[in-house]
Amino acid sequence: LPPPSPPPREQPIVSCLVCLDSAGTIKETSRTLCSTVCGHVFCSTCLEEAVKRKKQCPVCRKKLTKKQYHPLFI
Amino acid sequence: LPPPSPPPREQPIVSCLVCLDSAGTIKETSRTLCSTVCGHVFCSTCLEEAVKRKKQCPVCRKKLTKKQYHPLFI
Ligand SMILES: [Zn+2]
Ligand SMILES: [Zn+2]
Ligand SMILES: [Zn+2]
Ligand SMILES: [Zn+2]
Secondary structure (H helix, E strand, O other): OOOOOOOOOOOOOOEOOOOOOEHHHHHHOOOOEEEEOOOOEEEHHHHHHHHHHOOEOOOOOOEOOHHHEEEOOO | OOOOOOOOOOOOOOEOOOOOOEHHHHHHOOOOEEEEOOOOEEEHHHHHHHHHHOOEOOOOOOEOOHHHEEEOOO
């Protein structure tokens, strides 16, 4: 018999920090998962809204322009 | 009885694109999960090595300096 496999490690589920939709849901609904350069993750819809309205990161309030975030390929 | 819950959506497991360690393993071993501004994800050990040796992203070969990646808070 093969040895028992180790218990699976806990893996984070990546979600938009504004709408809380998971990476899976974001992809299924034609949005893009994005990260700011401050390292906070959002869906493209919530991030574009934040850049337009507040010009700052919804989590840490760092000043945000379009150059300060990018799509995240996970 | 409560209604049956919907099937769970498939969620990506985030891993370093060089050593393939998962986000869970990376955290447990005192490394940091990082993203480049080109949107590729690595552990801090593999990324620092790539910046030092090749000065380019291991995936897309974009030129990389220390200003072109950041920790990813997921
Ligand atoms: Zn969102
Ligand atoms: Zn932030
Ligand atoms: Zn690695
Ligand atoms: Zn890249």
